Amino acid sequence: MPDKETRDERVFRLTRRKALKGLAAGLGALALPKKDASAAVWESFFQKNFRELSRAEIQDVVSRLEKEYSTRYGKPVKVKTSPPMEGVLYGYGLDLSRCIGCRRCVYGCVGENNQSRDPQIHWITVLRLDKERGVDLEHAERYYNPANVPEEGHFYMPVQCQQCENPPCTKVCPVQATWKENDGIVVVDYNWCIGCRYCMAACPYGARHFNWKKPGLPAGEMNPDTHYLGNRPRPVGVVEKCIFCMQRTREADGKYPACVEVCPVGARKFGNLLDPQNEIRFVIENKRVFILKEDLNTQPKFYYFYSV
């Protein structure tokens, strides 16, 4: 009798183990993760929208991501979640009379913000325009490639996210994966975006970019100083955009965005619109300023101006 009991128990155990194994295999196949099939895959799958996470949950998410990125890129990666600072509303000025169209800002941005190198994603598009026509987008050329800039008869207009006060891109998102923060920066939760690209259709400035392929980011070029809503490495199939280098600008020892810092002619200005002493306020109050596509009522906080 005891023999039979033990045998029965063994049989039960075996079938249960089999069933569990089968279940695990089935779930694994569902998730389609490769070798690193682990709890992290499920945690990221069931992760809530960033704005609904509690402080403790944010901690969990950040440490999970830091671990994942540090392993992938072979160096310690920091993922910050610094909130907007009180009393700050960012504004950007771009001096069209100075810009020489060298595109250093484009590549400075790519290096700072961990954009994909293959295929290339640029948050800044520099347009070459004819001096005779002025700001006429229908005759803009983005693929200019001369030996030397600036070219005779042309001027240049870099376009990036205009951080609209009335952004048409955020309201169309069907899952609220993108929103405007209190300091005016429009951000995307890359872990919540479903990749429908409605925001790209809604943006009048071509400022949103999609990861059509798994981003190619060489470990050596990866910038380990990242922000969750900003320049952390992006997954395939989500939308990304300029975030005014929030990993730099939102810190107490704040730095200018990379594009401002790299500009060789000082055409780029950046600051707090709410501070009357700020340079950006001086530009708005004293220079000839215009905003792009004013008629659409997007109310950009990106001001083009002429200093000379």
Add this chain to the structure above:
Amino acid sequence: MKKVWAFIKGCFTLLRQGSKLYYTWIYLLLAFITIGVLAYANQMYNGLITTAMRDQVSWGFYISNFTFMVGVAAAAILLVIPAYVYQWKPIKEIAILGELVAVSAMVMCLLFVTVDLGRPERFWHLIPKIGILNFPQSLLAWDVVVLNLYLVLNFSIAGYMLYNYYYRREPNMKYVTPLLLFSIPAAISIHTVTAFLYNGLAARPFWNASILAPRFLASAFCSGPAGMILMFQVIRKWTKFKIKDEAIFKIAELIAYAMFINLFLLGAEVFKEYYSDTAHLAPMIYLYQGLHGHADLVSYIWTATLFNITAFFLFLIPQTRENQITLNIGCILVFIGVYIEKGMGLVIPGFVPDVLGGFYEYSPTGIEMLVSLGIWATGLLIFTMLLRIAIPIMNGDFHVSDDGIHPHIGDELFLVRRVDEVEEEGDLLAQ
């Protein structure tokens, strides 16, 4: 509940029965679906880079097909209105087919949107409570709601009626009529909302015209019914189901009116854009004439325009409307014409030239076409299955047998070329 289960079991028994032709057709569709699934697996593995979509043209063939299929789903209400508002018998007999078209078209719409997503596994983010549905802010959220509602509505109406016919009793019209009447505004809402999806984007002047939603409706009332007339011809030639000529001619007449409105609204738009000649004219020039040497869509849109105008006259003139050959030609012309006009002809000029004046000429890759082929095959498979059940029920060949449990199946072949139809053709030739 037991009865529902018995009905469902009966349906599955029925689905397994059919002629060689029926099986060939099903296997053919399954083969196409397999190809589509493999192509989609490729897309999932490599990312959407396998499509021709890029940042400048961020929606393409999938969303074009989606937009067109929303239109096809309208077929249902063009039958529901004459059948249940005007109680016109010849159409009342076939109204249920319209609902089945709507069900199949809605499934295709949802599939087309799903394959377009960069992260389809995150679809649950759209489900209220579990995820966040950005309703009522996002028009895409509205679309998710109305498309699913319309799918459920048509499926319930058709399912309830067929279920009752199966048990040989009349459906209780107290339940059905309100739902049928509600399906009319629901159908209008799926088009309106889908049109608003584009319409609300100030960034895209080509879509940002208030005429867009009315044009959507008008063209939907052409393409859906045209596709349905073609299907009716097949159904009455290859199954036992009888569809009266007068029903088909009436639908063709309705297409003529809808096409007139469609062409008129198009003319109104073309006039406004060309005469005012603002910066917003560029996409229309790109579409109809080509701009700065980019002219991929020009031959397509002129083909569509020519097809639509020809079909309008074919349906307007009673002699050609009531002639089988010209009628079918007209239907094919409308279907293709609207497919171009409401598909790629609507979506792509929204993106070309792009918001910064650039040109990226889009044409779908092989993967996009194969995935779309798979979805079309899925839609046709669902429609065939639904017909396989609905037609025998409507003919009285599939109902519960006298024991009240087991199904009685009188039509074991389903798809067979019908002799009487052949004789009729012979008569026509003799005349």
